Amino acid sequence: MxxxxxxxxxxxxxxxxxxxxxxxxxxxxxxxxxxxxxxxxxxxxxxxxxxxxxxxxxxxxxxxxxxxxxxxxxxxxxxxxxxxxxxxxxxxxxxxxxxxxxxxxxxxxxxxxxxxxxxxxxxxxxxTAEVVRVGGIVLDPAAKTVIAKGEPLSLGSTEFRLLHFLVTHTDRVYSRSQLLDHVWGPEFVGDDRTVDVHISRLRSALLPCGLSQVIRTVRGSGYSLCAD
The missing domain is CATH 3.40.50.2300 (Response regulator)
Structure with missing residues (x-):
């Protein structure tokens, strides 16, 4: 930990x-x-x-x-x-x-x-390294695996970290700058629109399983992952 x-x-x-x-x-x-x-x-x-x-x-x-x-x-x-x-x-x-x-x-x-x-x-x-289960998604931080409705997902390292943060903070809205702080960390230097790109990639990976809608855009505020 x-x-x-x-x-x-x-x-x-x-x-x-x-x-x-x-x-x-x-x-x-x-x-x-x-x-x-x-x-x-x-x-x-x-x-x-x-x-x-x-x-x-x-x-x-x-x-x-x-x-x-x-x-x-x-x-x-x-x-x-x-x-x-x-x-x-x-x-x-x-x-x-x-x-x-x-x-x-x-x-x-x-x-x-x-x-x-x-x-x-x-x-x-x-x-933590605990397995997280939210809304049909099973994420194992130690094994670096994600199962969505029984299907394994192939995610890049950044998308994995982003999903891990969102599934452990469900139903809370995070701004782009907050996500950069928590997911990308202090070493990152770049535009906060980077978050949009990776959110889009994450939704695309979840689309075949019918779960792309769990990541919600809150206009003017940021993003949230719905647990239901």
Missing amino acids: AAQILVVEDEPHIQELISLNLTRAGHDVRCASAAEEARDMMQQALPDLLLLDWMLPGISGVEFTRQLRSQARTRDIPIIMLSARVEERDKISGLEVGADDYITKPFSPRELMARIAVILRRRLPQV
Whole structure:
């Protein structure tokens, strides 16, 4: 279950410990020591998950979470807040501003890895290797296979990743720029109309099985995959 994780922690030894354990678990890790630095990094590429310390120099983790949740581009990023604050009211404050989980320091690396796995499984199913079954489509990420109404489909790697994202986020509308962020990633440089081309290819592959209509165009907004 590899993911791109951004660690925002100003204590070097804690940052190093977290980074080491995440890397050993196969995750792609970037680190920042302040919210401002993390914001600059996120302008270039959005992480799959954010590990965020409460007590940071400058903007606190709580305030940074509030800012991220107020912006369309970043509001859905899973956030796990790390803090030495153990009072119930502090945990509630962290969760109320939008953190998905709250872990008190000191914590064990095993607990942290378990919490991350739970969040990724719930919020980012496209980074897991679990087989997905939606509306006559069976997609196996590990085997890189797709069966549509009993028939195997031949898809290019980009169409496969695009379909995987859509079938794990059914009935939600994603703009072209959001799909570029999630499917193509930060390295992609090009026009967002690229999404239209690959959506068209994906529909063509689904057409013989009578499933091309499951991918819906929402005029002025983007694309959605209907589960029914």
